[in-house]
Amino acid sequence: xxxxxxxxxxxxxxxxxxxxxxxxxxxxxxxEAEDLHQEGLxxxxxxxxxHDEKRSAFTTxxxxxxxxxxxxxxxxxxxxxxxxxxxxxxxxxxVPNKEIDPFLLDDILKVLNPEQKNWVRYYxxxxxxxxEIALIENTSIQDxxxxxxxxxxxxxxxxxxFMGRDFI
Numbered sequence: 001x002x003x004x005x006x007x008x009x010x011x012x013x014x015x016x017x018x019x020x021x022x023x024x025x026x027x028x029x030x031x032e033a034e035d036l037h038q039e040g041l042x043x044x045x046x047x048x049x050x051h052d053e054k055r056s057a058f059t060t061x062x063x064x065x066x067x068x069x070x071x072x073x074x075x076x077x078x079x080x081x082x083x084x085x086x087x088x089x090x091x092x093x094x095v096p097n098k099e100i101d102p103f104l105l106d107d108i109l110k111v112l113n114p115e116q117k118n119w120v121r122y123y124x125x126x127x128x129x130x131x132e133i134a135l136i137e138n139t140s141i142q143d144x145x146x147x148x149x150x151x152x153x154x155x156x157x158x159x160x161x162f163m164g165r166d167f168i
Contacts, residue, residue: 010048013058017044020063024070029140030131031077036070043069081135100125104162108155116151119144 021040025033043066051061109117118137122128130148134141 006048010045013044013048014041016059017062017066020059020066024066028070028074030134031073032141036073039069039073040066077131081131084129084132101162104158107158107162111154111158112151115147116154119147119151120155123148 017040021037021044024040025036028036044062047058047062047065051058055061108120112120115137119133122133122136123130128136130141130144133144137144
Protein backbone atom coordinates (compact mmCIF):
# COMPACT_ATOMS: atom_id res chain seq x y z
CA UNK A 1 0.00 0.00 0.00
CA UNK A 2 1.46 3.34 -0.99
CA UNK A 3 1.84 6.17 1.52
CA UNK A 4 -0.85 8.45 0.06
CA UNK A 5 -3.47 5.71 0.02
CA UNK A 6 -2.50 4.66 3.54
CA UNK A 7 -2.82 8.27 4.78
CA UNK A 8 -6.27 8.62 3.20
CA UNK A 9 -7.43 5.32 4.68
CA UNK A 10 -6.00 6.30 8.09
CA UNK A 11 -7.90 9.61 8.04
CA UNK A 12 -11.09 7.76 7.10
CA UNK A 13 -10.73 5.32 10.01
CA UNK A 14 -9.97 7.95 12.66
CA UNK A 15 -13.59 9.03 13.17
CA UNK A 16 -15.15 5.60 13.82
CA UNK A 17 -12.16 4.44 15.85
CA UNK A 18 -12.19 7.64 17.90
CA UNK A 19 -15.42 6.46 19.53
CA UNK A 20 -13.70 3.29 20.68
CA UNK A 21 -10.70 5.25 21.96
CA UNK A 22 -12.92 7.66 23.90
CA UNK A 23 -14.82 4.76 25.43
CA UNK A 24 -11.61 3.37 26.88
CA UNK A 25 -10.32 6.79 27.95
CA UNK A 26 -13.42 7.07 30.14
CA UNK A 27 -12.71 3.65 31.64
CA UNK A 28 -9.23 4.75 32.79
CA UNK A 29 -9.84 8.19 34.36
CA UNK A 30 -6.62 8.31 36.41
CA UNK A 31 -4.41 8.72 33.37
CA GLU A 32 -4.04 11.75 31.13
CA ALA A 33 -6.74 11.80 28.44
CA GLU A 34 -4.45 13.39 25.83
CA ASP A 35 -1.77 10.73 26.33
CA LEU A 36 -4.34 7.94 26.05
CA HIS A 37 -5.81 9.47 22.89
CA GLN A 38 -2.37 9.63 21.29
CA GLU A 39 -1.71 6.05 22.33
CA GLY A 40 -5.04 5.04 20.75
CA LEU A 41 -4.05 6.66 17.46
CA UNK A 42 -0.71 4.86 17.56
CA UNK A 43 -2.58 1.58 18.07
CA UNK A 44 -4.81 2.46 15.10
CA UNK A 45 -1.75 3.06 12.95
CA UNK A 46 -0.18 -0.24 14.05
CA UNK A 47 -3.43 -2.13 13.49
CA UNK A 48 -3.76 -0.81 9.97
CA UNK A 49 -0.30 -2.09 9.13
CA UNK A 50 -0.72 -5.52 10.74
CA HIS A 51 -4.41 -6.44 10.42
CA ASP A 52 -5.45 -9.36 8.22
CA GLU A 53 -9.02 -8.94 6.90
CA LYS A 54 -9.34 -12.72 6.47
CA ARG A 55 -9.04 -13.36 10.22
CA SER A 56 -11.43 -10.75 11.69
CA ALA A 57 -13.18 -7.46 11.17
CA PHE A 58 -10.93 -4.44 11.59
CA THR A 59 -13.02 -2.83 14.33
CA THR A 60 -12.96 -6.02 16.40
CA UNK A 61 -9.20 -6.28 16.02
CA UNK A 62 -8.70 -2.60 16.86
CA UNK A 63 -11.08 -2.78 19.83
CA UNK A 64 -9.12 -5.63 21.39
CA UNK A 65 -5.72 -4.09 20.67
CA UNK A 66 -6.59 -0.69 22.13
CA UNK A 67 -8.24 -2.25 25.19
CA UNK A 68 -5.21 -4.36 26.03
CA UNK A 69 -2.80 -1.47 25.35
CA UNK A 70 -4.75 0.78 27.72
CA UNK A 71 -4.91 -2.03 30.28
CA UNK A 72 -1.12 -2.43 30.09
CA UNK A 73 -0.67 1.32 30.52
CA UNK A 74 -3.05 1.27 33.48
CA UNK A 75 -1.09 -1.51 35.21
CA UNK A 76 2.18 0.33 34.62
CA UNK A 77 0.65 3.56 35.95
CA UNK A 78 -0.70 1.91 39.11
CA UNK A 79 2.61 0.16 39.72
CA UNK A 80 4.49 3.46 39.31
CA UNK A 81 2.16 5.34 41.66
CA UNK A 82 2.39 2.61 44.29
CA UNK A 83 6.18 2.65 44.15
CA UNK A 84 6.15 6.47 44.32
CA UNK A 85 3.89 6.37 47.36
CA UNK A 86 6.08 3.73 48.97
CA UNK A 87 9.20 5.86 48.54
CA UNK A 88 7.35 9.00 49.58
CA UNK A 89 6.36 7.35 52.88
CA UNK A 90 9.84 5.96 53.52
CA UNK A 91 11.82 7.88 56.15
CA UNK A 92 14.43 10.18 54.68
CA UNK A 93 17.54 11.54 56.30
CA UNK A 94 16.44 15.05 55.36
CA VAL A 95 12.91 16.26 54.70
CA PRO A 96 12.53 19.94 53.95
CA ASN A 97 10.14 21.65 56.32
CA LYS A 98 7.32 23.45 54.55
CA GLU A 99 6.06 25.98 57.01
CA ILE A 100 2.96 27.91 56.10
CA ASP A 101 1.83 30.77 58.25
CA PRO A 102 -1.17 29.41 60.24
CA PHE A 103 -3.09 32.68 59.89
CA LEU A 104 -2.58 32.65 56.12
CA LEU A 105 -3.64 29.00 55.97
CA ASP A 106 -6.82 29.77 57.96
CA ASP A 107 -7.68 32.63 55.60
CA ILE A 108 -7.08 30.41 52.57
CA LEU A 109 -9.17 27.52 53.91
CA LYS A 110 -12.11 29.85 54.67
CA VAL A 111 -12.66 30.69 51.00
CA LEU A 112 -12.25 27.18 49.56
CA ASN A 113 -14.78 24.39 49.15
CA PRO A 114 -13.95 20.93 50.59
CA GLU A 115 -12.48 19.57 47.33
CA GLN A 116 -10.22 22.60 46.96
CA LYS A 117 -9.18 22.27 50.63
CA ASN A 118 -8.13 18.70 49.90
CA TRP A 119 -6.06 19.95 46.96
CA VAL A 120 -4.31 22.46 49.24
CA ARG A 121 -3.64 19.74 51.80
CA TYR A 122 -2.34 17.16 49.36
CA TYR A 123 -0.51 19.37 46.87
CA UNK A 124 0.82 22.27 48.91
CA UNK A 125 1.26 20.72 52.34
CA UNK A 126 1.90 17.01 51.67
CA UNK A 127 3.63 17.68 48.31
CA UNK A 128 1.79 14.98 46.32
CA UNK A 129 1.57 14.99 42.53
CA UNK A 130 -1.69 15.39 40.61
CA UNK A 131 -1.60 11.68 39.73
CA GLU A 132 -1.30 10.68 43.37
CA ILE A 133 -4.08 13.06 44.40
CA ALA A 134 -6.33 11.65 41.66
CA LEU A 135 -5.81 8.14 42.99
CA ILE A 136 -6.50 9.19 46.58
CA GLU A 137 -9.58 11.21 45.64
CA ASN A 138 -10.76 8.54 43.15
CA THR A 139 -11.17 11.04 40.33
CA SER A 140 -9.41 12.06 37.12
CA ILE A 141 -6.24 14.10 36.82
CA GLN A 142 -8.15 16.68 34.79
CA ASP A 143 -10.61 17.12 37.67
CA UNK A 144 -7.71 17.72 40.07
CA UNK A 145 -6.27 20.30 37.66
CA UNK A 146 -9.66 22.04 37.50
CA UNK A 147 -9.85 22.14 41.30
CA UNK A 148 -6.34 23.57 41.47
CA UNK A 149 -7.13 26.26 38.91
CA UNK A 150 -10.25 27.32 40.80
CA UNK A 151 -8.45 27.25 44.15
CA UNK A 152 -5.55 29.34 42.82
CA UNK A 153 -7.98 32.00 41.58
CA UNK A 154 -9.58 32.17 45.02
CA UNK A 155 -6.37 32.29 47.06
CA UNK A 156 -4.35 34.66 44.85
CA UNK A 157 -5.89 37.83 46.37
CA UNK A 158 -5.35 36.46 49.89
CA UNK A 159 -1.69 35.67 49.25
CA UNK A 160 -1.14 39.02 47.49
CA UNK A 161 -2.69 40.80 50.46
CA PHE A 162 -0.60 38.75 52.88
CA MET A 163 2.61 39.53 51.00
CA GLY A 164 1.70 43.23 50.81
CA ARG A 165 1.79 43.24 47.03
CA ASP A 166 -0.84 43.63 44.39
CA PHE A 167 0.11 41.55 41.35
CA ILE A 168 -1.95 41.73 38.22
